[in-house]
Amino acid sequence: MWVVATAGHVDHGKSTLVRALTGMEPDRWAEERRRGMTIDLGFAWTALPSGGTVAFVDVPGHERFVPNMLAGVGPVPAALVVVAADEGWMPQSAEHLAALHALGVAYGLLAVTRADLADPGPATARALTEIAATSLGAVEAVPVSGVTGAGLPELRAALDRLAVRLPAPDVDGPVRLWVDRSFTIRGSGTVVTGTLGGGRLRVGDELELAGTGETVRVRGLQSLGVPTPEVSAVARVAVNLRGTPRERLARGDALLSPGRFHRTDLVDVRVAGDPAADLPAALTLHVGSAAVPVRVRPLGPDTARLRLARPLPLLIGDRALLRDPGRHHVAGGVTLLDVAPPPLARRGAAAARAIVLAGLDGRPDLAGELRRRRLVRAADLTRMGVPVHARPVAGDWLADPGHWERTGARLAEEVARHAREHPLEPGIPVETLRQRLALPDRALVEALVRPPLRVRGGRVTASTVDALPEPVARAVQRIRAEFGDRPFRAPEANRLADLGLGPREIGAAVRAGALLRLADNVVLLPDVLDEAVRVLAGLPQPFTLSAARQALDTTRRVAVPLLELLDRRGATRRLPDDARIVVG
């Protein structure tokens, strides 16, 4: 199936033509039929000679209902432009065409209706000229009469030729179904309809409401009036939602694949049409089936920042249009360049931003996004519409290669600086580094740590034996000289103090492997443990604390923590009666 929207001035025969092609009534409301005028969107469909199905979104032509027209054409990539042979090119012919052009609609046909009332030649010539100057380009023109049926077979054939040119939908992509109608069916609850442009819907699927972010479940699906368990794009669909009050959903809302879209109320755009500087500060943004008031802040000659009155699920590259509702004027077609733009707080930020935007074209560009954002979560980029095919540097984080390289170098500098300024600390805390490098996640700090640096105990240290500050190294030398021949005698607390070895200095020496700490203020030279085990193994087993103390020629102050350390290391084992044996 594919979907085409009508376009054209009031009373030019759009609905009559849809009715003649499909045998269905596009004017759903009694008021529309009474007044002979379309007010809101209508839907009808028919089989084509090729066997394919075309569904029409029939729009109103009256100038008052242009917002309804825009909600219908917003999600539809093909248009059937209708001009009456007897009336020719009229204001809403022009306004509708301007809207199609602003939205970048590139596929279309011209039907010159009421050809039984006047020579279709002049209207055709004028319309083709107007259309050729837009995104639709050169289109086929077919004169028809919805009343006599003349030209309808030719129009069907032309529709078939148009269908084969339409780009294939991304049926594996995420769903963003812009709601164009919502209503209640007794016994079933809320139903919304829309044009499914990409992805696939199944009964039982969970979806996200763009407006509130809440999760809803698909209770039932219909396409072209027939219940179905699954629908693939492109299709007209009606979605019955379980347990969702009708008030939660209206035209302009959207049903989304959960977690796949970024809802934003701030976007940077390129504007085609009026120069950005001439745009009124307050306009309405039409995108999908939504119409949202926006504040416009021009940035460059053809770029602007839009602040939306409510967030929408927008992607880089989305097409939209700005309209001045008071003036019946399509102020400009809009291409979304950035859906998560940076704040413009600093002086000169707006000018700098204009330069960045001048280089963007709305085509998602992974390398460019990484260069500008430096660090970004893969899921966040996907949600902006940027396909991700790069390896994360940590977790879900992607990094610009140059920035990552530079940050790694800065990290090494910070570690070295911290070691110089705090020689007695065991490295720099990961969290401190995270803040200094302005990284959003500690995992990034750890990913940047490369040998000879390493992470130990929540800090980053140089993995080579930590260089000992000069005074500490000298104090350790003195201990070696004084205790080398009495290896199990430990310097007394006041001797340590004399040597300038307080808790921090001892800590640094222990980390550097220059001292072995048994308890507070009880230190030995580091290489004495093997000798202790050798001496103890020479005692009759099991042995007592007192026997060990005498054999090691030391005091209780050392012997108690030394034996406990050997116990912990499994070199000795303590028996129930407090005696010990050497193990192995």
Ligand SMILES: Nc1nc2c(ncn2[C@@H]2O[C@H](COP(=O)(O)OP(=O)(O)OP(=O)(O)O)[C@@H](O)[C@H]2O)c(=O)[nH]1
């Ligand atoms: N003779 C003749 N009359 C037509 C033809 N097409 C439409 N009409 C008449 O023109 C009038 C308007 O037709 P509609 O189909 O309602 O026009 P529309 O474009 O849908 O109008 P809006 O939806 O209000 O914009 C109706 O009275 C139709 O009967 C045609 O091909 N030949």
Ligand SMILES: [Mg+2]
């Ligand atoms: Mg109509």
